Structures are given as C-alpha cells and as structure tokens.
C-alpha cells in the first residue's frame with residue numbers, strides 16, 4: 001500500500017539574489033512497512049525533501065498524496081495530519097531537556113483528536129518507553145540521560161501516536177557506532193507494525209540496512225539510484241564498509 005506519493009515536488013527558498021532552488025521536481029513513493037534511506041552530498045536537498053514529505057514545510061509546486069488523499073493546504077489540517085500520521089526524529093533529538101522523560105514522550109498525544117486522557121497518555125508513554133528499554137527513565141529529567149538514551153526517548157515519542165511514517169533526519173549523526181547500531185535496529189523494528197521509515201543519512205552502513213536507497217544530488221533524485229549516488233558522493237560501495245559495521 002502506498003503511504004506517500006510525491007509528484008514533481010519543488011521547493012525554492014528566498015527571493016531575488018537570495019533565491020535557492022533546493023528541490024526540483026522530485027517524484028517518489030513510499031510503501032507501507034518499508035525503510036528507505038536518502039543519501040547524497042551536503043546541501044543536495046535531503047532535509048528539504050523530508051520536510052516536504054512530512055508536511056513541516058509547504059512545497060513551492062508539485063503534488064503530495066498522503067494515504068490516498070491530496071495533502072491539505074491549510075495549516076490547521078496539515079497539523080492534524082502531522083500528528084495522526086507522522087513521527088519525527090532529528091539528529092539533535094529535539095528533546096525538552098528540562099522536562100521529564102514522560103512529558104517528552106507524551107507531547108504528540110497532547111494534540112491528538114479525539115483527546116486522550118492524562119492517564120491514558122501516561123500509560124502510552126510507559127508502553128513506548130518499555131518498547132525502547134527505558135521504562136526505568138519515566139520520571140527522570142531528559143537532561144540526565146546520555147545521547148543514545150535521549151534518542152531512544154525521541155523514538156518512544158515518535159512511537160506513542162503509532163505513526164504510519166517516521167521521518168528521520170540523520171538520527172544517528174550524533175551517536176557513536178555501537179549506539180547508532182542499536183538505534184537503527186530499534187527504528188527498523190517499527191516496520192513490523194507496518195510503519196515506514198524514511199531516513200536521511202550520511203552513513204552508508206546505516207543506509208545498507210534499509211530496504212531501499214534513494215540517492216540525491218543537487219536538488220534531484222540521482223538518475224540511477226544508489227550506486228551512482230554513493231560513488232559520486234565518495235561514500236563508496238556499501239557492501240564492504242571500511243569502519244566498524246552498523247549491521
């Protein structure tokens with residue numbers, strides 16, 4: 001089943017001399033339960049594409065179909081769809097440091113419609129934290145956790161609203177190799193519930209564990225997917241990683 005279908009998506013930032021065409025007529029589709037890696041050189045448009053597909057930025061032109069329906073233009077409707085359909089993971093974890101782990105995890109549920117009671121929110125947080133092996137941290141402050149633990153909190157937060165698609169922008173960039181491997185394993189395990197994962201990464205070892213690789217260059221999809229893009233970015237073949245394996 002196709003969850004996301006993009007046709008001719010383009011994005012231009014700024015105007016006049018400051019105009020940047022970050023994305024030019026990108027078309028792709030994401031099926032349910034697949035993990036897709038997005039790779040390409042810095043500045044080629046990966047984050048922009050993720051923001052467009054995850055409805056956090058409007059496209060300048062083109063069409064996006066989410067779960068069979070055209071993505072709404074109105075911000076109020078987009079926000080509702082963001083909450084119901086997507087989970088987000090960032091390189092910097094995007095955790096509220098000063099708040100408890102439980103409160104961080106229940107953030108997406110506070111905007112859920114129909115409303116979810118406080119007690120149910122707590123229960124969902126406990127379950128999601130249990131899934132990522134962090135139930136013990138429920139009442140801890142987020143700032144007291146390690147980088148890997150914070151990213152697991154971010155995954156638990158992405159899990160609580162049972163998203164159909166997780167948009168992950170370099171989720172392992174700030175982590176050491178062993179922790180990155182754990183986080184990718186956790187993320188990929190979400191496929192078992194039919195969740196799709198769309199992940200920008202600079203790490204070929206991470207990309208290699210995904211079901212499909214989309215290469216990008218200069219605002220376009222690479223003409224012949226993976227191999228070409230990897231060669232051109234100097235990341236080399238993915239089958240024989242030079243560093244410690246993340247697989």
Ligand SMILES: Nc1ncnc2c1ncn2[C@@H]1O[C@H](COP(=O)(O)OP(=O)(O)OP(=O)(O)O)[C@@H](O)[C@H]1O
Pocket residue numbers: 013014020021022040041042043044045046047048049
């Ligand atoms: N808010 C913005 N305003 C103006 N230009 C932007 C903005 N965001 C991104 N850009 C430009 O758009 C292009 C694509 O940026 P984007 O962040 O999507 O690339 P990326 O592939 O994710 O890069 P990286 O791997 O370094 O994160 C770049 O030239 C960037 O400078």
